[in-house]
Amino acid sequence: MIIYGASGHAKVIIDVLKSIGKEIDHILDDDRSLKKILGFDVKHDISQDIEKLDAIIAIGNNSIRKNVSKKLSNNFCEAIIDKSAVVSKDTEIQYGTVVMPNAIVNSSTSIGAHCIINTNSVVEHDVIIGDFVHISPSATVTGNVKIGEGSHIGAGAVIIPGVKIGEWVTIGAGSVIINDIPDHAVVVGNPGKIIKYNKIDNG
Incomplete structure (x- = not known):
């Protein structure tokens, strides 16, 4: 490895x-x-x-x-899941993704490649997560949420059920997201508000 x-x-x-x-x-x-x-x-x-x-x-x-x-020309490894994480057998996780200690991923969720599901985070049922997403420590992604490629969900943030998060979005730590968020938005607060748009060099 x-x-x-x-x-x-x-x-x-x-x-x-x-x-x-x-x-x-x-x-x-x-x-x-x-x-x-x-x-x-x-x-x-x-x-x-x-x-x-x-x-x-x-x-x-x-x-x-x-x-x-x-x-890189290497083959990327299958998802790496810490032994303390709880991951449903009905979840699909793509290569290069890591699920950190004490994270929870529930039923019928799809997680893309090269993602980080960080310590103590919760990803609930029927969530779709694109490639290169980072779910930070203790963040909660509730049921039926969709998160686009490259987005970063800050530590302790909460996304309520059914919300759609665009690509390359940044959700600030502790934010509560109750509405859909467009691509490249930077969102902070409770309830979350867009404060600017990030133009990220994401290739």
Whole structure:
């Protein structure tokens, strides 16, 4: 298993991999000042042998994670799910996604590729989550919500049932979302209000 990225998010992914008994072969990062992380050496060059191994991208920024995914020739690993997470057998989760400790994902939910379902977050039944989405710690996504590609749901945010969140949206920490949100909007508050629009370089 290859981990791309050697910052804080990588530390949590290392713990998740250890929790499920996955072997870590190499950790890579472009930043040559990074030498070690949690006792593992950090490499900076990709060899042909490394390209043959399954990989996961341990980068918290959704846009960067997408751009890195397009540059790599590795096969991406199946979803990585911490042993303490509760995930319904009726849920579909695509490759490269990680479900962090104590997260809950309930029935008939679909989660895309390279997503982060972070610590203590709740994703309820019949939710559809696009690729490269980050559901932050302790956020609650209630039933029948749809979240578009690249959106970031802040820590402790709540999205009420049936709401549609567009692509590359940012929901501020602690916000309560009661209405549909268009693409690229930045939303804060209770109830959530759009404060600006982000033009994100999402490739």
